[in-house]
Amino acid sequence: MPKLILLFFLIFIITGVVAQERAVTPEATVVSSPGIPTAQAKSIDGLSRYINAHYRTPQEKVQALYSWLTSNVVYDVYALTNMPQYYEKQALISQTLTTKKAFCQGYAEVFNEVCAKIGVPSYLVTGFVIPKGSSKPVSHAWCAALLNGKWYLFDPTWGAGFVENGKFVSRINTRYFMAPPAKMIQTHIPFDPLWQFSTQPLTYQEFISSRTGLAKPTVAKPKPLFSYRDSLAVYAASSHKAQLVSTIRRISAHKAIPPVVLDHLNHTKKNLAINNQNETVDLYNEAVSSFNVGIDQLNQFIGYRNNRFQPAKSEQELKQMTQHCADKFSETKRLLQQIKPGDNTNLFLSLQNMKAMVEKALLQVESQRMFVDHYFKTPVKQRPALFYKQALAERN
Structure with a gap:
């Protein structure tokens, strides 16, 4: 009896966020950048080894990473309008470290990957922002990391500077370093409410209204408490498929879903189908x-x-x-x-x-x-x- 020939299906699972952010101009706070040798800064392993060897506590390591990223990687303005809709993660990381240029996803992917290597629990967060002077929500990416038993948020893209008149202006700051969730939600809202790290997460409409000045004076109705700690524990222990399913469920629970979120939701459903x-x-x-x-x-x-x-x-x-x-x-x-x-x-x-x-x-x-x-x-x-x-x- 002849054997069956094994069938191999090559399916590229590509996830990405269309990031067209224009960073607000924050109050600048200059931070020193670690002098990581160029040869070691070309790879995640090199960056991680240097940081592990020269910094002691998790917070010092993350601060060195944030400082290096914001000081050495410039925002890729060209990618703002010409970047592909989808990308391969490792290729984007390699491109970011090789060219020292990135859009938000590049900054966030490098930050998240190095955190994994230096032993800091972290997640890449995707959501949307409403740039200063605009009323249009645009996709964005940042990170969450666990330090000293608490979850903090980090946006190395906005920490590196801002775009003005079509050009990137480097202005390093720490406003988006170790930002408490309650502060970060003032400018950044995740697609998945889990990453608000809040028992009373904002809806998309509440966020948009607060950013565009369209909020109406109404008596706030009490919301049911969201046990994000329990949900986060389940998420961390789940398979990739289960994580996609729970993310889709939480996003779909919103009564009103803006187009920018709907695009992400549909993309997540496609990823689930591919999975x-x-x-x-x-x-x-x-x-x-x-x-x-x-x-x-x-x-x-x-x-x-x-x-x-x-x-x-x-x-x-x-x-x-x-x-x-x-x-x-x-x-x-x-x-x-x-x-x-x-x-x-x-x-x-x-x-x-x-x-x-x-x-x-x-x-x-x-x-x-x-x-x-x-x-x-x-x-x-x-x-x-x-x-x-x-x-x-x-x-x-």
Whole structure:
């Protein structure tokens, strides 16, 4: 029986945020930038090793990282209107460190990756801002990190300077370093309310109204408390798929969803669909692999039988050989039963074909089991004839 050829599906999971932010002009607070050697500043590992070697506490390490980013990476104004909608994460990080230019996602990805290397729990946060002098929400990216048992927010993009008259103005400041969530929500609102780190998260409309001066004087209705600490603990322990599902659920719970959020929500749903497709492909390939192992074992048994069970094995050993084959084909059946092809016609047909092949293989295993039973019940002198009869029966 020929083996199945493993099917490999290459699916690029690309996530990104269209960032067209124009940073507000904050009060400048100059901070010293660590003199990280150029050679070490070209990679996440190099940056992390230097920071770990020269700074002691987590807060000192994060401050050195923030200071280096805001001092050495300039905002890529060209990317403001010409950047691709989607990107590959590691390629963006490499580009940021090589060119020392970035848009918000580049700053945030580098910050988040280095935090992981220096042992600081962190998350990349995506949301939107309303630039000064504008009423249009635009996507943005920043980071959250856990320091001294508390969650703080960091925006190295706005910490590096601002855009004025189409040009980037470098003006390093610490206004967006270790910003308390209650302060950061004045200018930045995450797409997912989880990253507000608040028991009373703002709605998108409340944020927009507060930023555009359109808030109406109304009596505030009490909101149900949001247990973000419990939700964060569940999120941290969840699989990537479960994280996507919970994010979609929290965003969709808003009564009014602005276009900038809807774009992100749809993109997240696409990522979930890709994740599901990848899981299905992985499951199918695992089933194919299990089937191929079973076929190998079955072929080895048949080859050994064709050699008239030489060198000799006990009845128990022969039965174990056939049982191993059966176990692999049963495992294949179990995996195939978990696959939901949906409206994928090609996958549906492949599943039907695989299931038929598994059933045929199981019948062959059962035939070999029966032969082993018959073989040991037959007098020794009559056994050689059994091999000829079995081979003849299989050919017919």
